[in-house]
Amino acid sequence: MTALPLRVAGLSWQVRPRGTAVTLGGLLLLALLMALNMRLGDIPMSVAEVLRATFDPADAGHFVVMELRLPRALTGALVGGALALSGAIIQSIARNPLASPEILGVTTGASVTVVAGVVLSGSAYGGASGLFSALGIPALALLGGLAGAVTVYALAWRRGLDGYRLVLVGIGVAAVFTNVKYWLLTVGDVNDTGRAMVWITGSLNGRGWEHVVPVGLALAALVPLTLLGTRSLAALRFGDDTVTALGVRTNLARALMILAAVLLAAVATASAGPIAFVALAAPQIALRLARCPQPPLLSSAVVGAVLTTGADLIARTAFSPLELPVGVVTAVLGAPYLIHLIWRARK
Amino acid sequence: MRLQAAGVKLGYGDRTVVENLDLGVQAGTVTTIIGPNGCGKSTLLRALGRLLKPQGGQVLLDGKRIDRTPTREVARVLGVLPQAPTAPEGLTVSDLVARGRHPHQTWYRQWSSDDEAAVVRALEMTGLADLAERPLDELSGGQRQRAWISMALAQGTDLLLLDEPTTFLDLAHQVEVLELVRHLHREAGRTIVMVLHDLNLAARYADRLVAMREGQVIAAGDPHEVLTEDLLREVFDLDAKVIPDPVAGTPLVVPIGPRSRP
Numbered sequence: 190m191t192a193l194p195l196r197v198a199g200l201s202w203q204v205r206p207r208g209t210a211v212t213l214g215g216l217l218l219l220a221l222l223m224a225l226n227m228r229l230g231d232i233p234m235s236v237a238e239v240l241r242a243t244f245d246p247a248d249a250g251h252f253v254v255m256e257l258r259l260p261r262a263l264t265g266a267l268v269g270g271a272l273a274l275s276g277a278i279i280q281s282i283a284r285n286p287l288a289s290p291e292i293l294g295v296t297t298g299a300s301v302t303v304v305a306g307v308v309l310s311g312s313a314y315g316g317a318s319g320l321f322s323a324l325g326i327p328a329l330a331l332l333g334g335l336a337g338a339v340t341v342y343a344l345a346w347r348r349g350l351d352g353y354r355l356v357l358v359g360i361g362v363a364a365v366f367t368n369v370k371y372w373l374l375t376v377g378d379v380n381d382t383g384r385a386m387v388w389i390t391g392s393l394n395g396r397g398w399e400h401v402v403p404v405g406l407a408l409a410a411l412v413p414l415t416l417l418g419t420r421s422l423a424a425l426r427f428g429d430d431t432v433t434a435l436g437v438r439t440n441l442a443r444a445l446m447i448l449a450a451v452l453l454a455a456v457a458t459a460s461a462g463p464i465a466f467v468a469l470a471a472p473q474i475a476l477r478l479a480r481c482p483q484p485p486l487l488s489s490a491v492v493g494a495v496l497t498t499g500a501d502l503i504a505r506t507a508f509s510p511l512e513l514p515v516g517v518v519t520a521v522l523g524a525p526y527l528i529h530l531i532w533r534a535r536k
Numbered sequence: 537m538r539l540q541a542a543g544v545k546l547g548y549g550d551r552t553v554v555e556n557l558d559l560g561v562q563a564g565t566v567t568t569i570i571g572p573n574g575c576g577k578s579t580l581l582r583a584l585g586r587l588l589k590p591q592g593g594q595v596l597l598d599g600k601r602i603d604r605t606p607t608r609e610v611a612r613v614l615g616v617l618p619q620a621p622t623a624p625e626g627l628t629v630s631d632l633v634a635r636g637r638h639p640h641q642t643w644y645r646q647w648s649s650d651d652e653a654a655v656v657r658a659l660e661m662t663g664l665a666d667l668a669e670r671p672l673d674e675l676s677g678g679q680r681q682r683a684w685i686s687m688a689l690a691q692g693t694d695l696l697l698l699d700e701p702t703t704f705l706d707l708a709h710q711v712e713v714l715e716l717v718r719h720l721h722r723e724a725g726r727t728i729v730m731v732l733h734d735l736n737l738a739a740r741y742a743d744r745l746v747a748m749r750e751g752q753v754i755a756a757g758d759p760h761e762v763l764t765e766d767l768l769r770e771v772f773d774l775d776a777k778v779i780p781d782p783v784a785g786t787p788l789v790v791p792i793g794p795r796s797r798p
Contacts, residue, residue, distance in 0.1 A: 194647045203647045284624065348549075417643050424638055430587045430618035435691070436611025436639035482627050 208479040208488050215491035219266060222498040226265070227258040229505050256397070264396040264460055265501045265515065266494040267404040269467050271457040273493020274408075276468030277475070277484035278415060278450040281422045282443055283352040286530060289469040290454035292359035293447065296463035297366035298337015299330040299455065300389045303462075304370050307385040308377030326388065327403070327459040334455030337366060342447070350443055351429075391464030391516025393501050400460040407456040408490075411449050415486055418446055423483055464516045466523025467493050473530065538563045538598060538695055538727050539584055539614075545592030546579050546751075553579045554751040556593070566721050566728045568738045571748035572772055577731045578619055578699055580748070584729060585616035585697045597695075611639035615693040617684055619700050619731075623672055629683045630668040633658055636690030658690035662716065678709030685716065696720070698730035702737070710734065714741045739763050739786040747771050763787040769795050 192203040227239045234242065234250060242250035243259065272290065279288045290296055306329045345351075345358040370389070374382045387394075415422075421442040424432050432439045454468065471493035472484035478492070479485045500518040507513070539561040546554040553576040561567050561584075569577040582588040583595055586602045595602045602610060615636075623632055636658065637651040659665045662682040672680060681701060688696060698717070702710040718741055720726045732738040738745060739759040746756045747763075749771045755762045764787075768774045773795045781788040 192647070194649075194652065196647075196649070199648075200644050201646055201648045201651075202644075420638065420641065420643070420646070424635065426624040427635070428618065428622045430582070430616070431621050433587050433607065434585060434611065434616035434618065434688075435635065436608035438607055482624060482631060 205479065205481060205485070208481060208485045211475060211478045211485075211488045212491050215488065215495050219491065219495050219498060222495060222502055223262040223266060226262045226498060226502050226505070227254060230258060260397045260401050261393055261395075262498065264400045264404065265393045265497045267401060267408060268393075268457040268461045268464065269471070269497025270490040270494040271404055271408055271453040272464060272468040273471030273475075273496070274412070274415065274486060274490040275450040275453040275457070276493070277472035277486050277489035278422065278446050278453075279468075280472050281426055281483050282446060282450075283356050284426055285352070285356060286473055287469070287527075288356055288359075290450065290458075291363055291463075291468075292341075292356055293451055293454070294337030294341035294359060294362050294366065295334040295451055295454040296337075296458050297363045297370070298340070299334040299458045300463055301366045301370050301373070302329045302333025302336070303388055304373045304377075304382075304385045307388070308373050308381050327400070330459040330462075331455050334458050335451065337362070338447075338451040338455070350440060350447075387514055388462045390514040391462035391519070392514035393461055394512065394514070396461065403456050404460050407452060411453055412487075412490070415446070415449050418442065418449075419486060422446055422486075426483055462514075462516060464497060465520040466527065467496055467519055470523050470526050471496055537561065537596075539729070540596040541580065541584060541590075541593070542596060543593035544580075544583055544590040544595065546576065546583050546588060546590055552591070552751075554583075557751065557753060559584075559746065559753060559756070561727060561729055562744075563727050564721075564725055565743045566717065566730070566741060567744045567746060568742035569729070569731045569746045569748060570733075570735060570738050570771075575748045576751040577748050581616075581697055581699050581729065581731050582618075585614060586610060587616060587618065608639050611691065611693075613693050614695045614697065615688040615691040616697045617688045617699060617701060620703065621684055625673065627672050628669055629664055629672060629675070629686075630655065630659070632672055632683055633664075633668075633686045633690045636687040636692075639691065654690050654692050658686045661689060661719075662686040677704050678706070678712065681705060681709070681713060682716070685713065689720070694725065695727045696729070698728065700731050700733065702732065702734065710737060717741060735763065735789045736781065736786075739788070740781060740784045759786055763789065 192205045195202045195204050224236050224239055228234050228236060232253065238250060239254060242248045242254040245251065275290045279290060279292060280286055283292065303326055306326065341359050341362050344362065345355045374385065421437050424435050424437045425443055429439055472489040475488040475492040476484045479488050497515065500522065501515040504513040504515045504518040537560045541557055541559045543556050543558060544554060545552060545556060557580065569580065571577045579588065583590055586595065589603060597605060597610060597614060633655050637654060640651065659668055662685055664682055664686055667675065667679060672683060675683065685701065701713050705713065714737055717728055721728055742759055744757060745759045745762040747754045747767060754771050755767055763778060765776060765778050768776045768789065775792040775795050777790045777792065778787045779790060
């Protein structure tokens with residue numbers, strides 16, 4: 190075992206040196222990538238200028254950095270962390286490295302309601318009117334994400350919850366939602382669907398503190414709770430009979446962990462749209478870096494934050510001055526990785 | 537009475553497998569349940585280990601209803617090894633065995649010296665100390681089965697339920713596993729309930745045999761009294777001679793053929 194015992198006065202923990210190294214190293218890399226990201230904008234800055242502007246209220250760039258660039262960078266990091274944590278939980282529960290929040294209906298549900306909101310409140314239907322436009326896109330996404338998850342959960346429940354059944358139902362529901370989304374995009378006005386498309390690709394453009402706060406609060410509340418559930422999550426990777434024999438309240442533990450994963454993914458999606466592949470890839474990368482048998486929760490979240498921030502940096506610099514939505518970059522990077530995973534699973 | 541089923545009705549959904557069954561397990565005994573395929577013996581074992589909730593009647597652990605006792609508390613007294621258990625990919629033997637300590641751990645006491653000692657002891661008892669760091673997928677069937685038993689041992693319960701612990705094993709490994717069970721019973725005074733297919737091994741390693749057919753207990757008691765030619769006809773539809781086992785003196789079944797229909 191690669192874990193070292195840490196024992197103090199009757200208390201004891203396990204420390205995995207590799208996992209700790211991945212988490213700490215990831216945080217350093219994240220800080221660097223965020224600083225690099227915050228250089229970009231209408232007034233280019235150096236990293237040194239960014240740092241000075243961040244910590245010195247008297248600096249000329251302080252307002253720009255604190256009100257525009259830092260919130261955007263933080264949204265990227267927090268959203269990436271939340272998605273990755275959600276993915277790590279779902280992959281453990283589904284006992285499947287290919288599972289992600291999409292399986293739970295969260296991202297697809299959010300996409301449907303947001304597209305419906307944008308299209309139905311758009312010019313073709315008499316302009317912004319009614320409930321849809323009043324709620325605003327983040328609220329719509331949150332509602333849609335939760336509704337999608339409830340749909341999947343209700344259909345998958347059968348005297349308990351089976352991970353395999355959950356995945357199958359989730360894929361089916363995602364297919365239905367995706368097609369409703371495409372139908373709405375084809376009947377909608379061109380200008381509205383254009384706006385909707387940017388959102389459903391996942392973008393960090395123009396994100397402010399109002400996007401940081403919900404994800405920050407969700408992470409602050411849910412990270413400690415999921416860490417408490419780490420051992421139950423490890424047990425849940427076994428067959429149900431074994432889990433129960435070990436004294437875990439199987440259905441309750443699974444329901445609580447799924448609820449945490451759903452909330453994380455829904456809040457993240459509400460802030461930045463359904464950014465593809467982060468939830469799928471980050472836990473698997475963290476697992477390989479930390480060399481542990483299941484996706485490590487904290488390391489996964491840090492890797493997710495690094496991936497999203499790194500992808501945003503590429504999205505903003507690769508075709509400069511043209512700026513891509515971050516979801517395009519994660520999808521382009523993620524697709525080959527997904528193929529690689531499936532390839533490995535086939536062997 | 538350590539463990540008791542009182543008038544239990546067991547089944548899956550609409551299908552009832554066992555109706556109104558009573559069975560008691562005395563402390564410090566090895567009880568082995570035998571019976572033809574589909575007679576409900578595994579279902580009964582799962583109910584005794586609270587893996588299956590009875591549709592009627594109740595299961596009592598040390599006189600208390602098992603379904604009203606916190607499952608974690610049960611897990612500190614009662615270990616269950618399910619039939620053909622599955623483990624996540626890439627797990628090492630020591631990872632698996634350490635998982636058996638789950639019911640004794642909390643978030644602030646995740647890996648105490650007690651946990652470590654229990655795992656080391658369990659690995660030694662099952663002869664797996666040298667294989668501790670090997671991935672489970674690389675072991676032979678017999679070694680893997682011993683690793684699972686080792687996990688149940690690390691749980692540190694004095695009551696163990698084993699569902700067909702010898703399936704998929706060759707004869708030598710079957711005997712090895714059952715010798716381990718006997719050792720646990722004799723040296724550590726554990727109470728053991730298991731389901732076995734091999735009647736001769738069941739007779740040799742059990743204090744008490746329970747013969748089931750179609751969800752009913754047909755006979756229960758000392759192997760010499762239970763494993764008779766009449767019972768084999770009644771329970772297994774099998775014509776057989778029963779002679780004394782030349783090694784252990786327990787009943788030995790020599791099949792003649794399927795029961796001749798009158």
